[in-house]
Amino acid sequence: MPDLRELYQDVILEHSKAPRNYRELGAANRRAEGFNPLCGDRYTVYVDLDGDAIRDIAFQGSGCAISKASASLMTQSVKGKTQAEVEELFGEFHKIVTGEAPASNGKVPAVGKLSVFAGVSAYPVRVKCATLAWHTLRAALAGEHESVSTE
Amino acid sequence: MTVAAKHQALDVTTAQAPLGAYDPQKIRANFPILFQQVNGKPLVYLDNAATTQKPRAVIDAITRYYEADNANIHRGVHYLSQHATQRYENSRETVRRFLNAAEPSEIVFVRGATEGINLIAQTLGRTRVRAGDEVLITAMEHHSNIVPWQILCEEKGAMLRVAPINDAGELILDEFARLLGPRTKIVAVPHVSNALGTINPLRQMVELAHRHNAVVVVDGAQAVPHLAVDVRALDCDFYVFSGHKLYGPTGIGVLYGKSALLNAMPPYQGGGDMILSVTFEKTTYNKIPHKFEAGTPDVSGVIGLAAAINYVNELGLDRIEAHERDLLRQATESLSTIPGIRLIGTAKEKASVLSFVMDGIHPHDIGTILDQEGIAIRTGHHCAQPVMERFGIPATARASFAFYNTREEVNALIKGIDRVREVFA
Known part of the structure; x- marks a missing residue:
């Protein structure tokens, strides 16, 4: 039986209670909305894209502890990154939450804190919670105006 | 058997199993699935509003078939x-008796409540509703009693009106009455709300709607497992339900319709069994109910559903209702004492559903943590997003009870919620 504490790590609980960059971003030139129709999670991700790099990023919305903490930690880890770097980071993050990569895999240094989501891999239905903000960010970067959905 | 002898037999049964001796443990023995461990804990299945478990009698009936x-x-x-x-x-006759319909031909087998509602919208709806007309629903609908009417209204240029609910999750009957008018062609309402548990005053609603000659469609999916339904006493024009929420198999459901309406309606799907004769020039449709049952039906599902109804009848809906009300009262009282919990849906008349939210803890997280304790509940919007919007919440956690649930399981739920608070402390 997976240990609940592996899923609900202190960092995750702390970020879900006090999410960082949780605001509307007036200077945003990209934004997208993300939904998880299964559980009603809903986030808006705002990006201020400077050329190819993320100058600033923020988010708002509601959802479970996993999705909110993931959005919060994501905004911290992608600030200043180029779109290609975001894609790479998302690839690594996805491997971590699906259990395809060990959490300690340090190939991309920026994964760092994101490894707290390794516990998600024991709860397959929660992978969508952990990746919702990321999908939303990628839609915003791609300039897709339609909202994205995990389904 | 003479009537007197029947009564005597009934008395003997009553003497052996009086109301007070309702024994869920004995009933549980008929449900093989309940005897398993989930995450190392005994399964506590409290997601009965989503689907119910099946007694051995149903499983055997399907196998034997x-x-x-x-x-x-x-x-x-x-x-x-x-x-x-x-x-x-x-089996059709078994369903007729269960709903107290006048004729077995008023019972149409469909895939579930959803298909039943879609059938009505696409046949009766398309012939009855014209541009400028109105369809009236309530603010407590499941999506399956919203979307089929939206599709119809969009096609016809008709308007979908919504009767509001109060903070307890009860229909505001005055508002409902006010929304009825000469343009109201169809009124589609739930008997029992899936997200809130509210039991609607159906008899009154039907009477009000009929004053305006509106046809009344009742979504009974959440009602038939919990309370006795008499479609003739209710005088509703249509009543639909799903077999799987009534301890029967998935993929089978029932559409009851008054024969005069069913006879006048165009067919739903074309194919075998729904015709009397076919030429390339003209097809003569079969009489009801066969007109609405194109193709080879789910025969095993129908037989499984009849077995489920027989099982429920044997237990007796009055005893089921009493036991479930007891569980709901116990759970409501216990939950109300936990700080930070808010019940969603506090109607005076309620059936077996306990929806709640917790301060600062998302229902999805509640669901995962309870699952670790072996407790199955539903979390999310329950296919009733407008209900969530009405209460200003994204989702709820919902425990829903069946006749095989026990007081010990309610205690397990309460202990599980303590664990949720511990994790998020």
């Missing part, structure tokens, strides 16, 4: 086909 009776129906001269046809049609 395939082992001994399987044949296509309504078309064979051979023994097995006639036998299967008879069992299928006997």
